Amino acid sequence: MKNIILTGDRPTGNLHIGHFVGSVRTRLKIQEKGDYEKFYIMIADTQALTDNAKNVDKVTNSVIQVVLDYLSAGIDPEKTCIFIQSLVPELFEITSYFMNLVSVARLKRNPTVKSEIGMRGFENTIPAGFLCYPISQAADILAFNANIIPVGNDQLPMIEQTREIASTFNSTYGEVFTLPKAVLPEIKACERLPGTDGKLKMSKSVGNCIYLKDSPEEIKQKIMSAYTDPDHIKVSDPGKIEGNIVFIYLDAFCKDEHFAKYLPEYKNLDELKAHYQRGGLGDVKVKLFLNNIMQEVLAPIRERRAYYEQNIDKIYQMLFKNSEEASKEARKTLENMKEKMALNYKEIAKKA
Ligand code: TRP
Numbered sequence: 001m002k003n004i005i006l007t008g009d010r011p012t013g014n015l016h017i018g019h020f021v022g023s024v025r026t027r028l029k030i031q032e033k034g035d036y037e038k039f040y041i042m043i044a045d046t047q048a049l050t051d052n053a054k055n056v057d058k059v060t061n062s063v064i065q066v067v068l069d070y071l072s073a074g075i076d077p078e079k080t081c082i083f084i085q086s087l088v089p090e091l092f093e094i095t096s097y098f099m100n101l102v103s104v105a106r107l108k109r110n111p112t113v114k115s116e117i118g119m120r121g122f123e124n125t126i127p128a129g130f131l132c133y134p135i136s137q138a139a140d141i142l143a144f145n146a147n148i149i150p151v152g153n154d155q156l157p158m159i160e161q162t163r164e165i166a167s168t169f170n171s172t173y174g175e176v177f178t179l180p181k182a183v184l185p186e187i188k189a190c191e192r193l194p195g196t197d198g199k200l201k202m203s204k205s206v207g208n209c210i211y212l213k214d215s216p217e218e219i220k221q222k223i224m225s226a227y228t229d230p231d232h233i234k235v236s237d238p239g240k241i242e243g244n245i246v247f248i249y250l251d252a253f254c255k256d257e258h259f260a261k262y263l264p265e266y267k268n269l270d271e272l273k274a275h276y277q278r279g280g281l282g283d284v285k286v287k288l289f290l291n292n293i294m295q296e297v298l299a300p301i302r303e304r305r306a307y308y309e310q311n312i313d314k315i316y317q318m319l320f321k322n323s324e325e326a327s328k329e330a331r332k333t334l335e336n337m338k339e340k341m342a343l344n345y346k347e348i349a350k351k352a
Contacts, residue, residue, distance in 0.1 A: 005030060006146035006180075008042035008085070011062035012052065015069035016209035017294075018202040021190035021252045022152035024073045026183060030150060031079050039080045040144055040326065041070065043319075046085045046092070047137065050130040051120060067315055069212050072305035077318055085140065087323035090330035094139040097337060099132065101168045102161070107131050112157045138162035142169075142177050143330035150183045153191040174340040176333070189251035198227030198245050210294070212301050219298060223249075223291045228283045235282040241273050246286050253293050262292040 007023060009015070015024065030039065043066055048059045067082060075082070085091060107113065113134060117126055137158045141149060142165070149159055159182040166177035185191055194200055195208025202209040210222050228246055232239035241247040256268050266272045272289075275281045308315065338344055 002037035003035060003148050004038050004144055004146045005036050005148045005150065006040040006042065006141055006144050007150045008044045008140065009066055010044045010048040011059055011066045012048050013062055013204040014065050014211045014213055016202050016211045018193035020073060020212060021193055022185055023150055026150040026185055028074050031076060041075065041080050041082045042085050042140055043067065044085045047133050050127060050133045053127065064312060064315065067319065068305055068308050071308045072301045073212060081322045081325060082319060083323040083326040084319055088327045088330050090327055090334045091139045091143055094143050094334055095136045098135045098138055098165050101165055102135055107134065110134055110157045110161060112154050134158050134161045138165040141180050142166055143333050145178055145333065147178050147180050148183055149180050153184055156182055176336055176340055187252060189248050193252060194245060194248060196222050196226040196245055198243060212298065213305055216295055219294050220291050223287050223294060232283065236279050238279040239276045241276060246290050247273060249290055253297060258293050263289045
């Protein structure tokens with residue numbers, strides 16, 4: 001079987017380096033390998049609205065920003081199908097049928113949804129749409145019969161729920177769906193890159209993100225003020241690398257060749273870490289090294305962005321065309337589902 005890949009992001013702001021290492025980089029690898037029949041990248045605007053009902057503008061304005069970030073990062077519109085969720089209405093019809101196959105108790109158990117409810121202070125005011133977004137996400141995936149879902153580890157509960165819904169549908173009505181599999185980033189540090197302040201997640205509202213579109217000055221300023229080891233006061237003090245943002249980012253971005261280029265006293269990251277832990281290596285030196293690497297990674301992305309920003313109209317046309325194509329594909333699945341469910345009044349009328 002040829003792979004059908006589907007992944008997506010909620011458009012609530014620009015993409016940051018957490019998105020880059022957590023999912024965009026995996027997508028670039030998949031794109032380069034080309035071992036797929038279809039590669040969908042969905043802008044999940046409807047999902048973003050589940051906790052932004054009063055901020056529709058924020059969501060709609062972010063759609064083009066996220067697409068610009070994708071294209072600048074190297075996602076090739078010739079090799080992928082980038083589309084907008086709300087322009088594929090079949091997804092919501094599919095969601096309706098799936099809703100009946102999932103209990104409210106099961107929805108409340110989803111660990112990612114649980115922690116998001118806590119973070120948003122939704123305890124007694126959870127929008128029904130928010131609680132149900134994993135069902136709608138299952139529809140996003142199953143509408144295309146996608147078998148490979150490249151995501152960060154916070155999305156594992158969604159994939160798990162998608163598999164449950166797929167098998168419940170199959171056993172209730174007849175085989176329609178293959179069970180999808182999540183693909184996580186290869187490097188552990190990349191599964192959930194913490195913010196520059198050392199807090200768990202990069203989040204726009206906290207202001208602890210390095211964005212793909214940041215200027216060289218912004219990147220440097222954010223790196224130079226990043227959280228390290230608060231007990232590493234003098235250069236001679238032994239330092240901790242666990243929880244140290246600068247080393248976590250190095251884990252995510254540094255390659256041996258960066259040492260040859262920017263810090264030839266060390267051969268690799270293990271040597272640098274050992275020196276830091278022993279004592280005698282100052283934060284500023286490590287931060288400047290990280291800054292060199294980040295500037296090298298982000299410069300070409302910024303340059304490509306300047307080009308795509310001149311072509312916004314063409315990008316919208318591409319999104320509309322792709323969304324129509326996605327809609328046709330989702331329609332086939334929907335028809336197939338209804339047939340299996342015997343929800344077909346033309347057939348029923350013929351027999352009457
Ligand atoms: N939940 C994802 C996020 O928060 C976005 C998303 C929506 C998604 N539908 C998807 C991801 C389907 C993978 C597959 O970023």
